[in-house]
Amino acid sequence: MKDEGGRARGLRFGQKLAFGTPEVGLALAFVAINSWLLYFLVNVAGLSPLLAGIAFLAGRLFDAVLDPLVGRWSDRMRHTVGRIPAIRWAxxxxxLAYVSIWVLPALVEPTVLKFALATGGFMLxxxxYTLVSIPRIALLPDLVPDYDARTGQVSINMIFIFVSVLVAIAITPALVIGFTGVEELAATPAFGWIATAALFAVLGILSYLPFLFAIPDAQPSPAPPVRPLGADVRSLFATPGYGRVIAIFGTSVLATLIVQSMVPFYLESWVGLPGSAQAPILGGIFLLSILCFPAWASIGKRMGKHRAMILGCAIYCLFLALVPFVPRASMTPFLIGICALSGIGISAINLFPWAMLPDAVDMDAQTHGAPREGLVYAVxxxxxxxxxxxAVFWNAIMLAIFDHQAGRAVQAEGTLAAFVWMTGPIPLAILVVTILLCIGYPITRAMQARARAGTTARNVLA
Structure with missing residues (x-):
C-alpha cells in the first residue's frame, strides 16, 4: 500500500469497503437524531417545542465545541499511539449513550427534569460520538492521496451513509409503529422509539468491526507545532480554499437539514401521508440518491468537484421551488416527480464537500508545514x-411561533403554511448562497497534486 518513497498509494477494494462501513453506525445515529429527536421530544416525551429545541441546541453546541479539541488531540496521538486506539475504547x-438519549426523557414526568435529562443524555x-468519528475520518487523506480517488472513496462512504439515512429516516416510522402497534406516529409510546434506538446502537457497533480489522493506522509524519487552540483554528483559514469549502458545506447542510427535520411534519400534515405511508416515498428518494453516487463521481471527474456541486445544487433548488405546489392529496405523480429531483440533487450535495475537504488537508499541510488532518476535519x-x-432549532422556533399542536396530524392553516415555507422557499434561498460560493473555488486537481507532492517530499526528508 506504499510506493518506494513511503507515500500511501491507496486502499484495495475490500479496504475501501471496510473504511466505509462505520458510516452505517455514524449515520444511523446522526441522521436519526437530526430527523427524529425533535419529533420524539415534542410528540412522545412531551416537551414543548421551545424546550425541545433548546435541549437539541445545547447538546449540539457541546458536541461542536468538542470537535476541535478531539481533532487536535487526535493529531497529537497520531505520533504516539495512533488514531485507532481511541475508537476501540469509545x-x-x-x-450505550445513544440509547440513553431516547430512554432518559421518557423516565420522568417533571418538565424541568425531563429537559435536563434530554440535554444531559445528548451531551454524553x-x-x-466525537471520539469514534473524527480520528477515523482523519485517516482518509493519508490513505487515499489521489484527487479523483478521494471522490471515489467518499462516494463509497456516501453509499453506506445513504443506506443508513434510508433506514434512519424512512424505516424509523415503520419500526416504531411495528414495535408498538400504534398506527398514528404522533401517538406512539416511548417504548417503540427506545427499541429502535437499541437496534441502531447494535448495528453501529457491528459496522465498525471491518474497519478495526482491515484498516492500518496513520503513517508517521512531522508533528504539528504546539500552539494555543484558537491560534491553531485561525491558522486553518489562512489555507487557500479552506474557508470557502467550510462556507459551502455549512450553507448546504443548513439548507438540507432544515428540509430534513421538517419533512415528517410536512408529509404528515400538509401532504396527508401518515407515518406508515411515508416509508415508500422517503425510501425512494434515498435509493435514487444511492444509485446516483457513481454517476456524480464520474461527473466530478470530468467537470471538477465544485462545478459538479453547482449542478447538484441547481437540481435540488428546482425541487425546493416546487414544494409549495404539491397537491394536498396524499400520494400523487407530482409528489413522486419532485422527490426524484430531490434524490438526484441531494446525492451531489452530500458527496462533493466531503470529496473537496481532503484536498484542503493537502493545502493546509503545504501552507503550514505539517499535516493536521484531525483539526481540519474537526472544524x-x-x-x-x-x-x-x-436548522433544527430554527424549525423548533417556527413550530412554537406558528402554534403547532403536539400529537396531532391535523394542524391550523397558518401552521401548515409554516411547514411549506420551511420545506421549500427558505432552504432554497440558502442554497442559492451555496451556489455562489462554489463559483471560482480555488483548489483544482493540478493545485492539489502540487501540494501533495510537496508534502510527500517534506515527509521523506524528515
Missing part, C-alpha cells in the same frame, strides 16, 4: 453540527 460507550452521547464537522443544530 465504541461500546457510544452505543456527543462526547463518545469541518463542527460546521456540520452547528449548521444542523441551527
Amino acid at each position: 465504541l461500546v460507550p457510544t452505543a 452521547f456527543s462526547f463518545f 469541518f464537522i463542527f460546521t456540520q453540527k452547528m449548521a444542523g443544530s441551527l
Whole structure:
C-alpha cells in the first residue's frame, strides 16, 4: 500500500469497503437524531417545542465545541499511539449513550427534569460520538492521496451513509409503529422509539468491526507545532480554499437539514401521508440518491468537484421551488416527480464537500508545514453540527411561533403554511448562497497534486 518513497498509494477494494462501513453506525445515529429527536421530544416525551429545541441546541453546541479539541488531540496521538486506539475504547460507550438519549426523557414526568435529562443524555452521547468519528475520518487523506480517488472513496462512504439515512429516516416510522402497534406516529409510546434506538446502537457497533480489522493506522509524519487552540483554528483559514469549502458545506447542510427535520411534519400534515405511508416515498428518494453516487463521481471527474456541486445544487433548488405546489392529496405523480429531483440533487450535495475537504488537508499541510488532518476535519464537522443544530432549532422556533399542536396530524392553516415555507422557499434561498460560493473555488486537481507532492517530499526528508 506504499510506493518506494513511503507515500500511501491507496486502499484495495475490500479496504475501501471496510473504511466505509462505520458510516452505517455514524449515520444511523446522526441522521436519526437530526430527523427524529425533535419529533420524539415534542410528540412522545412531551416537551414543548421551545424546550425541545433548546435541549437539541445545547447538546449540539457541546458536541461542536468538542470537535476541535478531539481533532487536535487526535493529531497529537497520531505520533504516539495512533488514531485507532481511541475508537476501540469509545465504541461500546457510544452505543450505550445513544440509547440513553431516547430512554432518559421518557423516565420522568417533571418538565424541568425531563429537559435536563434530554440535554444531559445528548451531551454524553456527543462526547463518545466525537471520539469514534473524527480520528477515523482523519485517516482518509493519508490513505487515499489521489484527487479523483478521494471522490471515489467518499462516494463509497456516501453509499453506506445513504443506506443508513434510508433506514434512519424512512424505516424509523415503520419500526416504531411495528414495535408498538400504534398506527398514528404522533401517538406512539416511548417504548417503540427506545427499541429502535437499541437496534441502531447494535448495528453501529457491528459496522465498525471491518474497519478495526482491515484498516492500518496513520503513517508517521512531522508533528504539528504546539500552539494555543484558537491560534491553531485561525491558522486553518489562512489555507487557500479552506474557508470557502467550510462556507459551502455549512450553507448546504443548513439548507438540507432544515428540509430534513421538517419533512415528517410536512408529509404528515400538509401532504396527508401518515407515518406508515411515508416509508415508500422517503425510501425512494434515498435509493435514487444511492444509485446516483457513481454517476456524480464520474461527473466530478470530468467537470471538477465544485462545478459538479453547482449542478447538484441547481437540481435540488428546482425541487425546493416546487414544494409549495404539491397537491394536498396524499400520494400523487407530482409528489413522486419532485422527490426524484430531490434524490438526484441531494446525492451531489452530500458527496462533493466531503470529496473537496481532503484536498484542503493537502493545502493546509503545504501552507503550514505539517499535516493536521484531525483539526481540519474537526472544524469541518463542527460546521456540520452547528449548521444542523441551527436548522433544527430554527424549525423548533417556527413550530412554537406558528402554534403547532403536539400529537396531532391535523394542524391550523397558518401552521401548515409554516411547514411549506420551511420545506421549500427558505432552504432554497440558502442554497442559492451555496451556489455562489462554489463559483471560482480555488483548489483544482493540478493545485492539489502540487501540494501533495510537496508534502510527500517534506515527509521523506524528515
